[in-house]
Amino acid sequence: xxxxxxxxxxxxxxxxxxxxxxxxxxxxxxxxxxxxxxxxxxxxxxxxxxxxxxxxxxxxxxxxxxxxxxxxxxxxxxxxxxxxxxxxxxxxxxxxxxxxxxxxxxxxxxxxxxxxxxxxxxxxxxxxxxxxxxxxxxxxxxxxxxxxxxxxxxxxxxxxxxxxxxxxxxxxxxxxxxxxxxxxxxxxxxxxxxxxxxxxxxxxxxxxxxxxxxxxxxxxxxxxxxxxxxxxxxxxxxxxxxxxxxxxxxxxxxxxxxxxxxxxxxxxxxxxxxxxxxxxxxxxxxxxxxxxxxxxxxxxxxxxxxxxxxxxxxxxxxxxxxxxxxxxxxxxxxxxxxxxxxxxxxxxxxxxxxxxxxxxxxxxxxxxxxxxxxxxxxxxxxxxxxxxxxxxxxxxxxxxxxxxxxxxxxxxxxxxxxxxxxxxxxxxxxxxxxxxxxxxxxxxxxxxxxxxxxxxxxxxxxxxxxxxxxxxxxxxxxxxxxxxxxxxxxxxxxxxxxxxxxxxxxx
RNA sequence: CGGGGUGUAGCGCAGUCCGGUUAGCGCGUUACGUUCGGGACGUAAAAGUCGGAAGUUCGAAUCUUCUCACCCCGACCA
Numbered sequence: 001x002x003x004x005x006x007x008x009x010x011x012x013x014x015x016x017x018x019x020x021x022x023x024x025x026x027x028x029x030x031x032x033x034x035x036x037x038x039x040x041x042x043x044x045x046x047x048x049x050x051x052x053x054x055x056x057x058x059x060x061x062x063x064x065x066x067x068x069x070x071x072x073x074x075x076x077x078x079x080x081x082x083x084x085x086x087x088x089x090x091x092x093x094x095x096x097x098x099x100x101x102x103x104x105x106x107x108x109x110x111x112x113x114x115x116x117x118x119x120x121x122x123x124x125x126x127x128x129x130x131x132x133x134x135x136x137x138x139x140x141x142x143x144x145x146x147x148x149x150x151x152x153x154x155x156x157x158x159x160x161x162x163x164x165x166x167x168x169x170x171x172x173x174x175x176x177x178x179x180x181x182x183x184x185x186x187x188x189x190x191x192x193x194x195x196x197x198x199x200x201x202x203x204x205x206x207x208x209x210x211x212x213x214x215x216x217x218x219x220x221x222x223x224x225x226x227x228x229x230x231x232x233x234x235x236x237x238x239x240x241x242x243x244x245x246x247x248x249x250x251x252x253x254x255x256x257x258x259x260x261x262x263x264x265x266x267x268x269x270x271x272x273x274x275x276x277x278x279x280x281x282x283x284x285x286x287x288x289x290x291x292x293x294x295x296x297x298x299x300x301x302x303x304x305x306x307x308x309x310x311x312x313x314x315x316x317x318x319x320x321x322x323x324x325x326x327x328x329x330x331x332x333x334x335x336x337x338x339x340x341x342x343x344x345x346x347x348x349x350x351x352x353x354x355x356x357x358x359x360x361x362x363x364x365x366x367x368x369x370x371x372x373x374x375x376x377x378x379x380x381x382x383x384x385x386x387x388x389x390x391x392x393x394x395x396x397x398x399x400x401x402x403x404x405x406x407x408x409x410x411x412x413x414x415x416x417x418x419x420x421x422x423x424x425x426x427x428x429x430x431x432x433x434x435x436x437x438x439x440x441x442x443x444x445x446x447x448x449x450x451x452x453x454x455x456x457x458x459x460x461x462x463x464x465x466x467x468x469x470x471x472x473x474x475x476x477x478x479x480x481x482x483x484x485x486x487x488x489x490x491x492x493x494x495x496x497x498x499x500x501x502x503x504x505x506x507x
Numbered sequence: 508c509g510g511g512g513u514g515u516a517g518c519g520c521a522g523u524c525c526g527g528u529u530a531g532c533g534c535g536u537u538a539c540g541u542u543c544g545g546g547a548c549g550u551a552a553a554a555g556u557c558g559g560a561a562g563u564u565c566g567a568a569u570c571u572u573c574u575c576a577c578c579c580c581g582a583c584c585a
Contacts, residue, residue, distance in 0.1 A: 008546080037577080092583070125585090158584060159508095166584065219585095227585095239585065276585055309544055352546045370544055380544070391544085507585095 007290035008360050017234045027360040028293040038161040038168030048301035056203050060195050066147040071130050074120040079128040082253035089220020093157045095122040122155040130176045131254025138258050146178040164281030165507050172276035178268045185269035189245040192273040193226045196241035205296035205415035206230050211478030223247035229477045231422040232285035235451040237477045237504040240282050243273035286418050293362025296414045297407040302343040305363045309370035322374045329400050426453040439472045453504050457488035457497035464492035477502040
């Protein structure tokens with residue numbers, strides 16, 4: 001039996017990481033570019049991953065007392081105007097609707113017609129439009145808190161786009177809450193950051209670092225921004241979720257006021273928090289290998305793919321009957337409250353091709369079922385996260401008995417592997433020369449995979465951060481909440497510092 | 508918005524510098540046959556306004572001018 005020499009993905013991570021990322025998405029049929037600049041088509045396999053994320057997160061939101069609602073796609077220009085920093089942060093990258101009709105000109109071409117009195121902005125985020133509603137809904141302290149989430153699409157007219165990581169239109173959820181006190185809003189901000197951490201680590205098998213963003217990376221208009229940061233296999237950081245404490249900034253802008261118990265009129269305290277389809281990009285870059293996607297069982301569109309093998313009608317009948325039995329037995333099983341999803345690939349294409357198709361799609365368990373298996377009451381099982389992709393012949397009953405355990409173990413293995421990678425590439429650095437060295441590729445022309453998460457001291461001065469960014473394209477990813485205070489000197493200027501932060505290159 | 512590049516079949520490309528029969532190649536697609544427990548092979552077939560417009564010419568994918576779109580590198584970013 002010939003060993004496979006080449007990888008399923010035409011480019012390896014070592015050779016060209018960005019290209020590898022695109023090829024994995026293509027091979028896994030997650031998404032593709034559309035004819036609309038910067039906008040992607042999310043294909044069924046990718047969208048099912050998103051649906052699975054939605055289902056898990058939605059439950060977590062509801063378990064923490066939130067409800068869903070929906071607000072308009074269009075925002076009146078004046079709303080966006082209300083918060084100065086917010087304007088500054090978003091004004092440059094918005095799609096604007098200026099007309100409300102199309103007419104046919106003398107050359108037979110469609111042209112915009114019917115100019116709007118006031119242009120409408122396609123939401124880049126919904127603080128302002130939701131704030132307008134909240135202002136009406138909140139009158140008394142008895143109306144608080146408001147804990148609402150919306151699942152929506154937003155548009156940010158980005159200059160450079162990449163599938164899932166940065167697209168002009170993307171899908172996300174945005175939570176917007178209103179509270180009577182600073183403390184309560186702060187608590188909400190941390191609570192949701194934690195929800196994201198738990199979701200990322202338990203469901204996506206993606207280890208993340210919770211922390212506060214530096215001033216320069218803060219959400220426009222927020223008092224403080226917190227993020228979860230994950231390490232990709234090129235050792236770059238990907239901001240995977242954010243939770244913002246907005247103080248009273250947006251409440252003042254939108255006039256969200258209430259009468260307190262004491263009868264005083266006060267501005268409310270608000271938060272917002274979101275994760276997007278970017279998480280799919282995180283999933284791809286954190287776990288996949290040179291043979292394509294590797295999906296953690298809890299998020300995979302299917303847990304198992306069954307490949308029937310037969311040569312003639314007799315064998316087909318026997319194999320089909322055997323498979324139907326397996327499906328029936330497994331239909332009772334649940335992995336974290338989710339039914340086990342089995343896909344039977346009965347397409348009339350070559351076996352080898354079919355094998356690789358599902359490897360590239362990242363299905364956790366691939367099972368070949370042929371006449372020999374029917375005879376022996378066995379199965380040929382391949383675990384996707386096994387680097388060797390070794391075929392194991394297992395008794396059918398034993399397989400089914402252990403199935404939930406097997407999938408849970410795979411989920412843990414995928415997390416542990418990512419965690420190990422991150423730990424190995426997280427380095428305490430106290431010397432700027434070392435810092436510079438690790439973030440500088442040996443080959444400038446075609447940079448090899450380099451860098452790390454550098455745990456270094458930072459004085460908190462924006463100027464040091466900017467200088468480092470300028471020189472090395474490295475930024476403060478966040479200031480970890482778990483990081484204990486320690487005496488040290490700023491990696492750049494040498495001023496006293498009380499805390500280590502995470503420096504890294506990022507997406 | 509500054510610098511560079513590319514538009515030829517569904518996808519990836521050759522041909523363009525130096526104009527010349529019916530515009531090719533690989534992959535994919537379709538049909539048939541042989542194969543089939545690790546990415547098969549053979550035969551045949553379908554598929555192209557050469558990004559668009561104007562011009563030069565007996566003749567333009569090829570030369571000229573204009574134009575559109577996209578990609579890469581910067582600045583900006585979930």
